[in-house]
Amino acid sequence: MLVITCPVCGVEGEEADFHCGGEGHIARPATENPDGISDDAQRDYMFMRKNPKGVHFERWRCDRGCGKWFHACRDTVSMQIFGYYGITQRPPAALLKKADPLWQAHFEAAKKPSAKKAKS
Amino acid sequence: MSEALIITPLYDREAPGGLAIIMTEVVDLGMIDLRGLPKDKKFMDAAKAALGIALPTAPRTSAGMGDIVCLWMSPDQWLITCPRKAVGGLLAKLNASLEGIFSLAVDMSDARTIIRLEGDRVRETLMKGSSIDFTQSGYEAGTVRRMLFGEIAAMVHVVSEKPDVFHLMVFRSYAHHAWDWIEATAMKGSEVEFLSSAEAPPVV
């Protein structure tokens, strides 16, 4: 069983007290560029997920507590949660270091000036 | 003019005999949902001016003075309870005070129903329907807790202790579900004796 602590209101609960909102940090291309979205970009946004076997960043909601969204860093194998951070924040360096290499590549790519800034 | 008739969600329910707690529907409390930003000093001051109480900002707490009680629901949301007949006046006062400030105050009196639970077995009964240990510290009088209760969204307000009085708030459409759940789990004979000092049965 997953035991989660809400970083917003501090409440501790089991999985059913929260709601998983899937993978975090998915930027919606149409937000930046509503007219020129390629089919590939829209497909990636809709369907393509990292789905790593390892340490992952997810969005969770404190469903039966304060109702707020937050990010959690969870190992998809062991279910261990390593930490939380705000819904508008990037993962702290310590958590990013722990995360699956897919995530390091994700934020490396977002840093490049050519890439559109990923909004969470 | 004809008088508006208020039919509460549980008007057709009465607690049966043989319960370990006393349960009744609270019919005379109105509720106002108030939203605003706690960091906005103007909002906090305006709310205080209208309510006569500062909004509680610590999670799961409440603040009350006389008839008006403010329950913390979220960092930017409060549920104000007051006598049902005073809702209109209080809401007008709030809206006047909050004029021009990023906020929202709405009469939600008919969105939820409040079930009043009283007695030494209340904590134990509620624990049968949720993942929360109400015997822990942190559930003293004044505490507010939103939770999953009997598979539905609910909120509990510890009104007083010794004897325990809890208000369980559920959405109107779940009123009968919540009522029936408590009726069944509060039956005398269904106590789990978790809170008693009775000795554990021998291991055979």
Ligand SMILES: [Zn+2]
């Ligand atoms: Zn929370």
